[in-house]
Every structure is written in structure tokens, then in C-alpha cells.
Amino acid sequence: MDNLFLLIPAFPLAGFLILVTGRNRLSRRFIALVGAGSVCLSAIITIMVGLAFLSSTPPTGFYSQTLWTWLDVADFNPEITLKLDALSLVFVFVITFIGALIHIYSAGFMAHDTDYARFFASMNLFVVSMLLLVLADNLLLLYLGWEGVGLCSYLLIGFWYENPVNGYAARKAFTITRIGDTAMAIGLFMIFYQFGTLVISEISSTATVVLRQNTSGATVIALLLLAGGIGKSAQLPLQTWLPDAMAGPSPVSALIHAATMVTAGVYLIARLHVIFELSPVAQMTVAIIGAATLFVAGMSALTQFDIKRVLAYSTISQIGYMFLALGVGAWTAAVFHFMVHAFFKALLFLAAGAIIESLHHEHNMFKMGGLKNKMPLIFWTFLAGAVSLAAIPLISSGFYSKDQILWYAWAAEKGNPMLWFVAFFGAFITAAYTTRMMIVTFYGEPKTEIGHLPGKLMTVPLVVLAIFSLIAGFIELPHNFGHFTLFSDLLSPVFPATELRVEENTEWLFQLLAVLATFGGVYLSYIFYYKQPYRIEKLRQSALANGLYNFWFSGWGFDRLYNSLFVGPFVFISGINKNDVVDKIYTGISAGTNGIYRLLSDTQTGSLRWYIMGMVIGAIVVLGLQIIL
Amino acid sequence: MKSTIPIEMVMLLAGLLFALGIAGVVIRKNIVFMLLSVEIMLNAAGLAFIAAGSRWSQPDGQVMFVFILAMAAAEVSIGLALILQIYHQHKSLDIDKLKEMNG
Numbered sequence: 001m002d003n004l005f006l007l008i009p010a011f012p013l014a015g016f017l018i019l020v021t022g023r024n025r026l027s028r029r030f031i032a033l034v035g036a037g038s039v040c041l042s043a044i045i046t047i048m049v050g051l052a053f054l055s056s057t058p059p060t061g062f063y064s065q066t067l068w069t070w071l072d073v074a075d076f077n078p079e080i081t082l083k084l085d086a087l088s089l090v091f092v093f094v095i096t097f098i099g100a101l102i103h104i105y106s107a108g109f110m111a112h113d114t115d116y117a118r119f120f121a122s123m124n125l126f127v128v129s130m131l132l133l134v135l136a137d138n139l140l141l142l143y144l145g146w147e148g149v150g151l152c153s154y155l156l157i158g159f160w161y162e163n164p165v166n167g168y169a170a171r172k173a174f175t176i177t178r179i180g181d182t183a184m185a186i187g188l189f190m191i192f193y194q195f196g197t198l199v200i201s202e203i204s205s206t207a208t209v210v211l212r213q214n215t216s217g218a219t220v221i222a223l224l225l226l227a228g229g230i231g232k233s234a235q236l237p238l239q240t241w242l243p244d245a246m247a248g249p250s251p252v253s254a255l256i257h258a259a260t261m262v263t264a265g266v267y268l269i270a271r272l273h274v275i276f277e278l279s280p281v282a283q284m285t286v287a288i289i290g291a292a293t294l295f296v297a298g299m300s301a302l303t304q305f306d307i308k309r310v311l312a313y314s315t316i317s318q319i320g321y322m323f324l325a326l327g328v329g330a331w332t333a334a335v336f337h338f339m340v341h342a343f344f345k346a347l348l349f350l351a352a353g354a355i356i357e358s359l360h361h362e363h364n365m366f367k368m369g370g371l372k373n374k375m376p377l378i379f380w381t382f383l384a385g386a387v388s389l390a391a392i393p394l395i396s397s398g399f400y401s402k403d404q405i406l407w408y409a410w411a412a413e414k415g416n417p418m419l420w421f422v423a424f425f426g427a428f429i430t431a432a433y434t435t436r437m438m439i440v441t442f443y444g445e446p447k448t449e450i451g452h453l454p455g456k457l458m459t460v461p462l463v464v465l466a467i468f469s470l471i472a473g474f475i476e477l478p479h480n481f482g483h484f485t486l487f488s489d490l491l492s493p494v495f496p497a498t499e500l501r502v503e504e505n506t507e508w509l510f511q512l513l514a515v516l517a518t519f520g521g522v523y524l525s526y527i528f529y530y531k532q533p534y535r536i537e538k539l540r541q542s543a544l545a546n547g548l549y550n551f552w553f554s555g556w557g558f559d560r561l562y563n564s565l566f567v568g569p570f571v572f573i574s575g576i577n578k579n580d581v582v583d584k585i586y587t588g589i590s591a592g593t594n595g596i597y598r599l600l601s602d603t604q605t606g607s608l609r610w611y612i613m614g615m616v617i618g619a620i621v622v623l624g625l626q627i628i629l
Numbered sequence: 630m631k632s633t634i635p636i637e638m639v640m641l642l643a644g645l646l647f648a649l650g651i652a653g654v655v656i657r658k659n660i661v662f663m664l665l666s667v668e669i670m671l672n673a674a675g676l677a678f679i680a681a682g683s684r685w686s687q688p689d690g691q692v693m694f695v696f697i698l699a700m701a702a703a704e705v706s707i708g709l710a711l712i713l714q715i716y717h718q719h720k721s722l723d724i725d726k727l728k729e730m731n732g
Contacts, residue, residue: 605728606727606728606729607725607728609655609724612654616651616655
């Protein structure tokens with residue numbers, strides 16, 4: 001079992017290589033088989049390795065395998081070492097299992113696309129990069145996966161590159177995440193400078209000693225790493241790329257949002273939690289960013305009419321919850337919410353993709369309507385995801401994971417009432433926009449004719465994900481009912497326990513409040529969008545409400561701000577420098593030599609008498625100088 | 630027999646001859662006259678060598694003059710051959726009409 005886990009990233013890598021070299025020579029059946037099959041094999045092996053890991057956890061707490069030394073320069077010799085511990089296992093499980101379902105779905109969803117092989121090759125590479133990221137034992141290898149994920153997101157968001165808008169969205173995602181990546185690279189340099197190594201386990205074990213006298217050093221490193229995480233996970237203020245990333249095919253959105261890219265930031269902070277714990281300032285920043293993001297994105301989700309954009313803002317908001325949990329030191333709660341969120345968000349995206357395709361690429365929810373009876377299977381699976389997203393108590397897994405975060409935002413030693421209140425209000429908004437989405441899409445009058453219903457390749461993954469969305473939460477139950485802690489027991493060797501600052505026995509009160517928030521949100525949307533829709537019309541009449549609506553709809557004006565702050569000036573400066581100031585030097589040099597050439601060529605008149613005259617004058621000058629000097 | 634003409638006078642004569650030769654080369658348009666002027670310059674140089682050799686009683690000056698004579702003979706034969714060719718090609722001996730080798 002020790003070595004078997006190497007096959008997990010190896011299969012998708014092989015799939016990627018086959019598809020890239022074969023490209024258009026392969027049949028579509030074979031492409032789908034390789035593309036989806038490789039990830040499915042990885043998922044099967046992950047489950048086997050995972051079961052072995054759970055039944056007899058190795059005494060060290062991890063499997064590790066060194067493949068080769070990457071480079072060897074003086075004191076710097078990073079190795080290609082893969083390491084599987086409990087935290088990696090959770091991520092690998094989500095990546096391969098959900099990734100496999102998304103790949104199967106893609107085989108159906110992309111069936112009529114011309115660039116079948118390119119799609120699956122990019123998807124496989126995406127999975128490989130993400131696996132490398134979570135399995136890396138040193139930060140350099142992690143950074144390789146980190147950048148690979150960024151590259152693949154660029155390739156896939158701009159997959160339908162014939163439309164310039166998609167290319168723009170891809171470039172935007174690439175550029176904005178690059179800002180975070182640069183900060184993270186600087187952070188890695190600082191870590192190497194301080195620790196002399198990039199191996200994660202060595203950093204974790206020596207961090208307290210190395211950084212004890214140097215809290216500001218820990219803060220700087222933690223903030224730089226946080227900036228990297230913010231970029232990848234689309235948190236404030238680098239979140240603007242994610243809604244535009246909806247330009248890619250729906251399975252790509254599902255993969256980015258559920259299993260791979262946006263969770264990379266969560267993983268990074270969880271993996272290097274020791275450094276964050278040394279700097280209370282940085283950890284507080286993580287919590288504040290998470291809280292602010294979940295609020296900002298939630299309000300935006302409430303106003304969107306493109307179903308995929310609602311889900312995109314919802315992802316930003318849910319990742320905000322994970323950051324909040326990381327910030328208050330509730331490490332397991334964050335990872336737990338990551339896992340649960342991956343199930344229901346993948347489900348929601350895939351179901352939304354199925355709807356969009358059946359309605360002839362109609363993205364606008366307000367042009368859907370009445371799908372409840374026409375697409376019953378999609379309705380029920382979507383409902384399962386929505387219930388989990390809205391955190392309906394007891395029956396949905398989303399409740400168990402989100403309630404935990406709400407509780408820790410209040411009760412953890414680093415939590416405080418403000419954080420709790422924002423998270424509480426966020427839960428209310430989440431329920432409201434989820435209900436709005438359900439009502440507008442599935443109820444009311446049908447507004448668009450249905451083309452064809454999705455095939456088996458697309459519906460089976462939906463059903464599997466729906467089941468997991470409902471039951472995945474039951475592996476971790478709150479203290480007051482059941483106190484069943486399979487998940488946090490698994491992660492307990494990796495993370496320190498969360499310290500509480502209040503009595504545990506008040507937890508039921510906060511659970512009750514969370515339930516109230518959820519049902520309040522559901523009720524609000526029920527009134528405004530189902531029972532008395534004229535109210536929303538009346539609300540839109542008032543200038544204030546309409547102004548706020550437009551403000552939230554445009555994502556709080558972040559795009560406009562960045563356009564006027566960075567893009568505008570940049571375009572202006574490059575407009576001034578259109579003729580390239582630096583290039584002037586070289587143009588000058590070439591113009592100068594050209595002039596000298598013309599002068600000299602004028603002396604070559606061909607007139608023999610001029611040459612002789614020149615010689616005579618030269619001789620006179622030389623002789624004259626001889627005499628004078 | 631001791632010379633009574635001072636060396637300065639001979640050198641002055643040689644200088645004048647040389648200057649005349651140069652003037653001829655530069656001013657004349659006709660290639661034949663330019664060649665003649667070159668000969669005059671060579672002779673001026675030869676005169677200077679003879680005078681110098683006589684003044685310091687060294688044979689080197691005369692040896693040098695024999696060299697110059699030989700060189701002048703070679704130069705004239707090549708020069709005349711060139712002039713014949715030029716005339717054959719261009720039907721003219723005007724040096725200003727032969728400006729084809731400009732830059």
C-alpha cells in the first residue's frame with residue numbers, strides 16, 4: 001500500500017500524455033475512455049489506499065515515497081517526494097472522486113464538441129496538478145502543482161476561444177491569480193531564508209524555534225502566503241476573476257469550484273497552519289478576509305440572474321466560510337466544510353450545466369421557470385444540492401459543516417461576536433439566494449422550450465453526488481447530538497485541537513440561531529419570489545433599492561474600481577509609450593551608423609584627382625604637425 | 630671633386646620639382662600628363678637621394694636612385710598599358726570621365 005498511492009497522480013498524467021500525443025488521431029470513444037477512465041482508476045486506488053490508511057494508520061501518520069532528487073545545488077536540494085497524510089488524503093479523495101464523476105459527466109456533456117481530446121487532456125492535467133499540489137512534501141513541488149493549476153484553469157476557462165469574451169475571462173483569471181502567486185513566491189523565498197529548507201514537515205517542526213524571537217517575520221511570511229491563497233481561492237480583494245471564469249464549460253466550473261483550484265488556498269493555509277498560529281495578526285486577517293468575502297459575495301449572489309454566476313458568487317462566499325474557520329483556528333471545521341462543499345457545489349454546477357444545455361444554452365434563470373415537472377431528475381438532484389448549500393438542518397450535510405463554523409466563529413479562542421454575526425448573516429443570505437435560485441428556475445411558468453434531456457452519462461454522476469451531498473455530513477456530528485467525530489479524529493494528528501473560550505453547553509443556542517437564519521432566508525425568498533412577486537417589483541421602483549441592486553449585481557463595483565485604478569492607467573501609459581521609449585536608443589544607434597555610412601560613401605567619389613588631393617593634404621598635415629610639435 | 634653647390638639649393642630644387650609634379654598630377658585632366666607628372670615627382674625624389682648620398686659620401690643614395698629608376702620604368706610600362714586600355718574602352722583620356730568606382 002505504501003507505494004500504491006504513487007499511481008494516483010500517475011494515471012491522469014498518463015491519460016494527459018496519451019491525449020496530447022494522440023489528439024485528433026484517436027476516436028471519440030477512446031478519448032472519453034482514456035480521459036475519464038484514468039481519473040476513475042485514480043479514484044478507485046484512492047479509495048483502496050484510503051481504506052488501508054484508515055484501518056491501519058502507519059505509526060508515522062503518513063505514507064511517503066521519494067522518487068528522485070529534483071536538483072542539487074549546494075544546500076538546496078529539493079526532492080520529488082510524495083507524501084500522503086490524513087489532510088492530503090481528504091483532499092486527494094475529493095479531487096479524484098469528484099473529479100472522476102465530473103469527467104464521466106463531461107464525456108456526455110462535451111459529446112458534440114469538436115475539441116474533445118484537448119478538453120480531456122486539459123482536465124486530466126488539471127487533476128494531476130492539483131494532486132501534485134496536495135501530495136507534495138516540499139513547498140517547491142507544491143508550487144509546481146500550484147502553477148499547473150493556474151495554467152490549466154487558463155486553458156479551460158478559455159476553452160471556447162473563438163469567442164473573444166472567453167479569452168478575456170481566461171486572461172483575467174490568469175493575471176489576477178498571478179498577483180497572489182507572486183506574493184506567495186516571495187513568501188517561499190522568505191521561508192527558505194529563515195528555515196533553510198522548503199520541506200513542509202521540517203518547517204512545521206522547527207517553526208516555533210526559528211520564529212519565536214521573530215513574530216514580525218512570521219507575520220510577513222503568513223501574510224504573503226495568505227495573499228497567494230487569496231488569489232487562488234478568489235477571496236477579497238482578488239475575487240473578481242471567478243464570476244468571469246464561468247465562460248468555461250460547466251464541468252470545468254464544477255472542477256474549479258469543487259475539487260481543485262479555489263480550494264488550493266484553503267489547503268495551503270491548513271497545511272502551513274503552524275506559521276499562521278505563530279502570528280495572531282495574520283490569523284485574524286485570514287478570519288476577517290473570510291468574513292468580509294462571504295458577506296460581499298453573498299450579497300452579489302442575491303442579485304445575479306445568470307444561474308452559473310449565482311453559483312460562482314456562492315462558491316466565493318462558501319470559501320469565505322472556510323477562510324473564516326481557518327482564521328479562528330477551527331482547522332478541521334474548514335477542511336470538513338471544504339469536503340461537504342465540494343460534493344454539493346459540484347452537483348449544483350453539473351445540474352446547472354445540464355439545465356443550460358437542455359435549454360439551448362440559456363443562462364438566464366428568469367427565462368427558465370417551470371422545470372420541476374419537465375426535468376424531474378435534475379430537479380431532485382438540484383434540490384439535494386440546494387438543501388445542502390442552504391444548510392437546511394438535520395437532513396443536509398451542509399448544515400453540519402456550516403453550523404460547526406458558525407459555532408467556532410463565536411466559541412473558538414480566536415473567534416469573536418463580530419465574526420459570528422457576519423457568518424450568521426451570511427447563512428441567512430445563503431439560504432435566501434439558494435431559495436431564490438430554486439424558485440425562479442424550477443417553479444412558475446415555463447419560459448423556454450426544452451431541447452433534449454441529458455443522457456445517462458450525465459445523470460448518474462448527478463445522482464451519486466446528490467446522495468453524497470445529503471449524507472456526507474453524518475461523519476461528523478455536533479457534541480450535543482451524537483458527538484460522532486470520525487472526521488476530526490482522522491485529522492487530529494495533523495491539526496491541533498481548537499481551544500474554546502466559552503462553555504460547550506451553549507452550543508444548542510447557536511444551532512437554534514443558525515436554523516432560524518436558514519429558515520428566515522428561505523422564507524424571505526419564498527415571500528418575494530413565490531408568494532408575492534409584485535413586492536420585488538415595488539422594491540425595484542425605489543431609487544435606493546435599485547441603486548443597491550445594481551451595486552451588488554456588478555460585484556460591489558470591484559471591476560470598475562480595478563479598471564479605473566489599474567487597467568485604465570496601464571492602457572493610458574502604454575498608449576503614450578506606443579512607440580517604445582527604450583526602442584528609441586536602438587533606433588538612434590542605427591540611424592547614427594547609417595548617417596556615418598552615407599558621409600563616408602560620399603568620399604568615395606571615384607574621382608582619382610580627389611583621392612590624390614586627399615593624400616597630398618594628409619601628407620602636408622602630417623609633415624606640418626611633425627614640424628610644429 | 631668637391632661640389633660647390635650647397636645641399637640646401639639642391640634640396641630646394643628637388644622640393645620644387647616634387648611640388649610641380651604634385652600640382653601636375655592634381656591639376657591635369659589628361660592621364661598621359663598625370664603619368665608624366667608622376668615621373669617628375671620620382672625624379673625629384675631621385676635627385677634628393679643623389680644629393681644626400683653625395684653630401685655624406687655614402688653610396689646608398691645612388692643605390693636608391695637605381696631602384697627608383699627601375700620602379701619608374703615598371704610603373705610607366707604598367708601605366709601606359711592602363712592608358713591604352715582606358716582609351717580603348719572609353720575613347721577618352723579625361724580622368725574625370727572615369728568615375729565609375731565611386732562608393
